[in-house]
Amino acid sequence: MFNGALPAGGVELAHLPLVLARALWLAALLSTTGALLFRAAAAPSEAARVPSVRAGLSRLIVRGLAAAAAAWVAWVLLQSAAIVGADGLAEALAGVGTVFARAAFGHRAVAQAVLLLAAWAALGLGDGRGRFVPAGLALAATAVQAGHSHAWAMQGGPGLLTGAVLLHLCAAAAWLGGLLPLALVVRHAPLAAATATLRRFSRVATALVLLLAATALVQAVALLGGLGGLFGTSYGWVALLKALLFAVLLGIAWRNRMRLMPALAARGGRAALLRSIALETAIGLLVLGAAALLSTLPPGMHTPPVWPFAYRPRLPLRLSGIADVTALALALALLGWAAVGRRWRLPALALAALLAGGAVPRLGGLLVPATPTSFFRSETGFTAAAIMDGARLFAARCAACHGAAPLLPARLAATEDGDLFWVLSSGTAGMPGFAATLDEDARWHLIDFLRARATAGALPVRAPDIDLVCADGAIQALSDARGHDLRLSLRAAPPPPGGCRAADPDAIPAYALASGLSPARLSVADLLIDAAGRLRAVVRPAPETSIATETPR
């Protein structure tokens, strides 16, 4: 089942202190924010008026702020050392000043410190609404943490993804940070008051958990890089681990609400719930550790994923495949019913057998053999230069064998770029691998050449990317014009009205190869490129714009 491949973008041990410091900072920040929010929201309740709960909450908040201060110092020092490339403590200390002055990381870290200091100063603000002031300040410090994320760096500012990260952080603070205050209430408050607080917390936590799951999904879609990134990169595996820990947290929360809360009045009921909340807190810390690790790993989408399984799903999923999977899921559900249900057990079993009998023999068709590089994507951009470099390489390195035994076009079309890359790199039964003799760029250029040559003969074909000179100065390459139609001339003449001319020595041979048309014809014609970047038609050149030629003699 596994092919022995390790995920790409491995964890670097040298980063471990930084990851740990970031995790501790995150834990202190979120738990203090959550405790402050809990204190503000629970202020009017009976439980919050119990002296030992009040005193415990104050202690929790002050200690949380102290822990946040210590973790902040460690995190800022290690991160600054990493940014300026410092070697010892002295260099790191000197680097902190530069980072505060000139790096976005420094600006945000200082803003967070100022917000937490202000929250500390505002701790004494009365019993009523004033308690929302320090809570709001700490929540703002938590929100600023989104500015340290991959999301912000990738989007270059606020956006949907950064918004999702921000909400995720705030929801995590309110939920996980509320657990220790909740434990205080369970321990010290009278039974009725504790139950009322538990019920209220449970309602809010349900909404927070849904928000956490939804915002996690947005981040997964944007950052994981699909199925390949999920299973083929360290980032993906850590994300999977984090999702698993989240599921465990949900299980514990569910048990707290459904089993332990109703039994609170029973003998040992409080102790059992307290133990469970302690376990939940510990697993919450592990989740934050996974979050800190994720923030130091390159996102899955930015890492060529090394697929670890011998098979991969056949994508896109066909309708019959979806039907088979659904039938199988239904069969499993019926089987479950037959195991625990009281009525209709025999019919359920029969129907399950029928559905499974129909679907199982066809499941093999849902999977196709995979290679470790199945999910690699070409970075060449299918440029004319890459294609023609591939053509020269093919003539020099491949034609000796493949001239006599041509590649099968149908088989080529059915093979993903990533699998072709694997075959070229590691070889097959009849062909040696080229990993040692051709660099990666050269192998991708060969693939571009094979793809271009395979399409020849029937328009439309994918148009090779070339450098352009256009009437519209913003367009400097064909890839810049994606999204609207373009009239293109390969002649060394002024561009056609409203169109572009090629400024690329490889343009004519590459287009000849991809379209199957002769270079002579291409060099006198205009090409029509559609919004999706495909060559649709080759037409007579547009009439000259020069007025002189129009003047009658």
Next chain:
Amino acid sequence: MSNVRRLVAAALLLGALSSPACAHALLRKAIPASGATLQAAPRVVRLSFSEGVEAAFSTILVRDAAGVRVDLGAITAASDDAKTISVPLKPLAPGVYTVEWHATSVDAHKTEGHFSFTVAP
């Protein structure tokens, strides 16, 4: 036997794969492009990354074939694009030039790389 061969090939190849592009700020576009041959000497080298970069903590070193620096050193960020930085160049004579870059992304991770371009006579 063929399984063993495949496994060995896989191990060798994965060793080769583990080195590239374990990066945060990946180089998305370079002007001049990697491997390009230019008819006219460029006056700047401009690099665009997959993430926003800190100009103050990034370097672009451009050297001629003899290893002499030909960049003017001062990295500037594009005013409208946090992911793009550039460095001005001295007037370039025809020849091969190497660009060595080190980038720090705004989420505080470091990456580096190099490429070369040619100014045609």
